[in-house]
Amino acid sequence: MSQKVKFEGLPREMIALRVSREIKEGSYVNLGIGIPTLISNWTEGVDIVLQAEIGMLKTGSLAEGDDVDQDLINASCQAVTALPGSSYFDIVESFAMIRGGHIDIAVMGALQINARGDYAGWSNPSRGLFVGNVGGSMDLCAGAKKLFIAMEHTTKDGELKIVNELSYPATALGKVSMLFTDLAVIEITPKGMVLKEVMAGLTAKDIQSVTGPKLIIAKDLKEIEL
Amino acid sequence: MSQKVKFEGLPREMIALRVSREIKEGSYVNLGIGIPTLISNWTEGVDIVLQAEIGMLKTGSLAEGDDVDQDLINASCQAVTALPGSSYFDIVESFAMIRGGHIDIAVMGALQINARGDYAGWSNPSRGLFVGNVGGSMDLCAGAKKLFIAMEHTTKDGELKIVNELSYPATALGKVSMLFTDLAVIEITPKGMVLKEVMAGLTAKDIQSVTGPKLIIAKDLKEIEL
Amino acid sequence: MDKTFPSIEEAIADIKDGAVIAIPGFFACGVPRDLLKALIKKGTKNLTLACGCGPLVGAVDEMRALVKNNQVKKVIDSYGLSRSASKGMQEPFEQAVRAGKIELEVFPMGTMAEKYRAAGAGIPAFYTPTGVGSVFEESDVTNIESNRKPKETRMINGQKYVLEYALKPDYAFIHAIIGDKEGNLRYSKTARNFNHVMAMAARVTIAEVENLVEVGKLDGNDVQTPGVYVHRMIKVSRPQFAITID
């Protein structure tokens, strides 16, 4: 479990950029806290609509100065702006939208993920509490048509995050379809994890060395293009 | 079952007037089709709010002439007017309001009622169909804090409507608390039907002669005052 | 995300025989009449029309045309028959129901509303007090006897409740007074009724709007149905009809 290989990966912004390429125009998208939030830096001018679970569709960029309105924040408690076509609604409607299958893609961070598409993200046992901040993550997993994970490939200390079995409390089982890390792009299929793209300069073998489950190497394996 | 005594009772408007006296100021009230609808003729200037299950609070009087708006009708498909403080909402909210216990009083018509407060009103077997027009009646029975029935004491042909056992399909069981007819005012208690008021000129014995269940005569039995 | 369609015919072109279509409207009010007329013209058969409170009693001409064309297999509604029993006997729809040629399935109105909401909100089933003590707690209420599936009840905190399931239509036809090109809608007064919830519930939602405006013309606080629920938009004229039912 404690393989301590660690590669210098892409910066977080570049992971976000790579994810943004996977989001088709016309999509309704919810971005979780962390790397996923950075995706919105890459979608300006792209015809996608961001949903904030607080109760807003079509959130704009972060608000600054006179644009800050205490009644207009995103799910991370940051002041945001509205766009033409933005709408507001109550929390019940917001989660009806999420749970009811109206959001095309949710992008979330994760602490651990396995080859079956199970992932853990809501509770870090190191906090030492059975309870935790689950927020809307499980609703997004239950309802979004596609679930992407964007995260660092390993922890800062080089601990594996892509594991054979989760040791952290699961957020959802079998829901993740794509995994984007600083080192690789991995598709999760019924047969297991398929390595589709690696960071320039690394090999499939390098990726396997920091990945728990045995990877299936895509026939058309390529470099992550940014 | 086929007692054919029949008394000339109060006109429907007078039944409605008597019911209106039982509605406290500050109440939110839903009025069913038939005699209940007439109650609104007696509540002008009284501080009660009428709910229409189509999705409106504080319906005003029927609309005429230029006031008719095809987008503003009541649950009986009549054009109505709005009042200061009226609000509109969707059907889910409307029935949340009804089912969730937010309506103080529902007043409904009935085909049959018994001494346990069961009543039948949604389907007349004479139509010869297992299906029928249930509308919102059962939701109102389930959710209103108090359920009143306003109806003729017997059918046009003198058949009993206040019966020992319902022979028509039930709308709800044990929900009715007060019954207002053209002949009497009856309270429904755990012990049975208590005759509280009779039409001027009639006796308790007269009322019993057109009523199935044995009536308990209130100690302070009085005339229906209008 | 421009969701406007060039014509109403194109907006409904993919609806196939056997589709389940949600039809909002409370009697005469808030019914998507232009979409219904286009459906009549298209002639799609074996339809299940999932209603809430008598839009086909209110839009009686459209109902008669649908029945005459033999397009309707089933209607689901809380108030599907004429109010007047004697006038109902004259209606081809009721005659077909009596003959068992069209199925009429009935739920209490609040249960209908909640079934659509559940479908839109990802809730597969819920318990309700409505209908306890009536035939609605015993089985599905339909004129087709063999379809009267038994229902399940449960005691919760000493009270009895009926288990009801989500109802997810393939399409919803929606009528709104105003909408922008991205599908944000706003209704007029009591014409909202079943429109919002059916827009949530359906797999594909097609909205006819009396006023089609540019994106940004509707304030975000004023949107009643967010565009995410709406897939196709058509501009129609304000409908003309009698505010009455038989």
Added chain:
Amino acid sequence: MDKTFPSIEEAIADIKDGAVIAIPGFFACGVPRDLLKALIKKGTKNLTLACGCGPLVGAVDEMRALVKNNQVKKVIDSYGLSRSASKGMQEPFEQAVRAGKIELEVFPMGTMAEKYRAAGAGIPAFYTPTGVGSVFEESDVTNIESNRKPKETRMINGQKYVLEYALKPDYAFIHAIIGDKEGNLRYSKTARNFNHVMAMAARVTIAEVENLVEVGKLDGNDVQTPGVYVHRMIKVSRPQFAITID
């Protein structure tokens, strides 16, 4: 039906020790801060604060005062702890949770929203896909081990769902940007969040409004919470706070 109260103290005067109070707000946004301050002043004890998404993480000063006063028995929330684990360790609330002196019960946010809605709508229980595959399908998730009641799941159409129950608070504190004297409310943008649904859910709903207007000033199409849900109204000033959480 004038529902305005002469003072905020009188509006909350009948709240007794042990009450369950719904507190809306999504972190810093839409929190009824004046009502919370009045509750602190009143000193009512043994409270259960039924939240949705961290209003006490957002209104952290009010939270600290409530904890310091020993007023809180239990918090129900999807996001009740500081975002930062290290800063959370410093919070008296989290320390009390760790010590088992305050109970923290957690549900996924959408389940919280739905539990309040169910209470307001007369739905005693519902099935949800949320939480399947996690500890939330196994038992109630609370720091007090003896309160971890097992949960029930059920397969519906081949998918697993969790049974969740309505949550009905005794009181709801509501913050709205505008309200009329009969209790019709309208919110500003994302400050709506849990306000409407908690107004529906509670037995007694007390609303603080930034603008109190005469009846008739709000158009019926613009009302977001109909007055039937609101029992008491207070005028407050627009709150001042930092838009941030730890």
